[in-house]
Amino acid sequence: MLGVPRDADGQAIKSAYRHRAKTAHPDSGGDVETFSKLKASYELLLDPVRRKIYDDTGFDPQLTDAKDLEGLMMLDALVNDIILDERQPGSFDPVAAMRRKLTDRIVNTRFHILELERHRGRIRNHMDRIGRRPESDVLGRMLSARCDAIADAMSKAEAEIKVIEQAYSMLEGYSYELDAEMPKAAE
Structure with a gap:
C-alpha cells in the first residue's frame, strides 16, 4: 500500500x-x-x-477476529515445534503432525471436561445429602462455590476447544511433500 x-x-x-x-x-x-x-x-x-x-x-x-488470533497463537507454538524437530525435512509430515497434536488436545480437553462433570456431580450429590444448619449454611455455600468454579473451568475448556478447532481449520488446504524414499541406515 x-x-x-x-x-x-x-x-x-x-x-x-x-x-x-x-x-x-x-x-x-x-x-x-x-x-x-x-x-x-x-x-x-x-x-x-x-x-x-x-x-x-x-x-x-x-483488524482480525479474536478467534483467528487465538488460533494463530496456537499454530505459532506448533510451528516452533517444527523448527525444533531434528528430523530431516521431507522425512516426516509436519502439517499432519500439527493436525495430530491439535486433535490430541481436543481429545484431552474433552476428557478433562468429562472429569470436571464427574466431580461436579459428586459435589452435588454431597450437597443433597448434607443436612442444612438453620442459621447459616457454610458447607452448602462452600460446595456451591466449588460447583461454580468447576462450571467456570468447563466453560474455559469449551472455549479452548473452539480455539483448537479454529487453529485446525486454518490448516485446511495445506499439504506437505514427503521424500519418495529416505536413505536407509547402514546395517
Whole structure:
C-alpha cells in the first residue's frame, strides 16, 4: 500500500504515507476506501508489535477476529515445534503432525471436561445429602462455590476447544511433500 521495503524504518514509512496521502485523500479527489486502507497500513507499520505479527502471520491483530488470533497463537507454538524437530525435512509430515497434536488436545480437553462433570456431580450429590444448619449454611455455600468454579473451568475448556478447532481449520488446504524414499541406515 505504501510502497516501502519490508525493512523500512519509521521515517521512510511516514514519508511514503505523506506522499501517497496527498493524492489519496478524499479532499484531494482520492477515494475514501483507498485512503482508509492507506491510513490503516501506515498505522500498522508504525506499531512494532502489530507489524511483527503482520510480518509473521499476514494478520493485523487490530483488524482480525479474536478467534483467528487465538488460533494463530496456537499454530505459532506448533510451528516452533517444527523448527525444533531434528528430523530431516521431507522425512516426516509436519502439517499432519500439527493436525495430530491439535486433535490430541481436543481429545484431552474433552476428557478433562468429562472429569470436571464427574466431580461436579459428586459435589452435588454431597450437597443433597448434607443436612442444612438453620442459621447459616457454610458447607452448602462452600460446595456451591466449588460447583461454580468447576462450571467456570468447563466453560474455559469449551472455549479452548473452539480455539483448537479454529487453529485446525486454518490448516485446511495445506499439504506437505514427503521424500519418495529416505536413505536407509547402514546395517
